[in-house]
Amino acid sequence: MAIQSKETVNKKGEQYHICCKKGDVGRYVLLPGDPFRTDIIAKHLDNAEIVAHNREHKTWTGYLNGEKVSVCSTGMGCPSTAIAVEELIHCGADTFIRVGTCGRICPESYDESLEGVIITGAVRDEGTTVHYVPIEYPAIADRHVIDALAVAAKNNGSNFAEGIAQSKDSFYGQHDPDSMPNSALLHARWNAWEKSRVMASEMECSGLFIVSSIRGARAGAIMAYGEMNDKVIKTACDAIKVLIDRDKASE
DSSP: OOOGGGGOBOTTSSBTTTOOOTTSSOSEEEEOSSHHHHHHHHTTSEEEEEEEEETTEEEEEEEETTEEEEEEOOOSSHHHHHHHHHHHHHTTOOEEEEEEEEBOOSGGGGOTTOOEEEEEEEEEESSSGGGTSOTTSOEEOOHHHHHHHHHHHHHTTOOEEEEEEEEESOHHHHHSGGGSTTHHHHHHHHHHHHHTTOOEEESSHHHHHHHHHHHTOEEEEEEEESSOOHHHHHHHHHHHHHHHHHHHHHO
16 A cells, blocks of 8 residues: 655655655654653653754654654544654654653543553544544554553653543543533443543544554653653663664664
C-alpha cells in the first residue's frame, strides 16, 4: 500500500506540519501535547537542540544512552496527534511514548496513592481514527513499550496503575456536560466508562495507538493525574533507555 502522504512536504522538502525531515528526529520520540512541555522534557535529554516549531508542533532532538531521541508536541486532540505521528514516521521515527496528564474516571482511579496510569489501550471516543480503520479495530499500546514503562516506574519507586484511557474530542463535554444539548448521552457514556474500569480520560492516546499500529510503529503512554511533573518525565525517559538497551541487544 503506497503512502502518498510522504510526499506532502513544504517548499524546503520538510514534512508539511512539523517542518522536519529525515535526520532531524530520532527513532525514539516523546510526545507531550503542549508545545511548552517540550522545553521541560528536552532538559532530560543530553545535548538537546530545538529542530522546528510550526503551529502546535515544537520539536527538540537530543540523546539518551548515546541514541538520538526527540520530543515533539502533538497539540490537543487526535486530529493533530495523527498528523504529528504520521509525519514523524515519515522522518524515520518508529517508537513513541506519549507523556501527558489525564483525569480520573472509575472508582479505582481515585486511589490517592496512584501517581497516574501507564496506558494499555484506549476507548476510541473520538472522530479521527474512524478515517483510518473501522471502530471495531482496537486502539492498543505496544506490549514492549508498556513493559519498558512498567520497569522504569518500578525502578523509580513510582506508583502507576496500568489501564485503559478514554480518548475524547470534547474537554467541556466532560467538565460541563449539563450545558450540552445531548447531556443525557454524555452522562450515559461516562457511566459506562466508570463501570468498565476505564482509568483515565484524555484526548490523544487512541490516535497515537491507531496510527502507530497500522504504520508498523510502537507506541505507549504514561499519564499523570493532575499536573505534569519530573517523575512522569523521568519515567518516560528511563523507559526509552530500557527500549534502547533492549533494541541493541536484539540486533
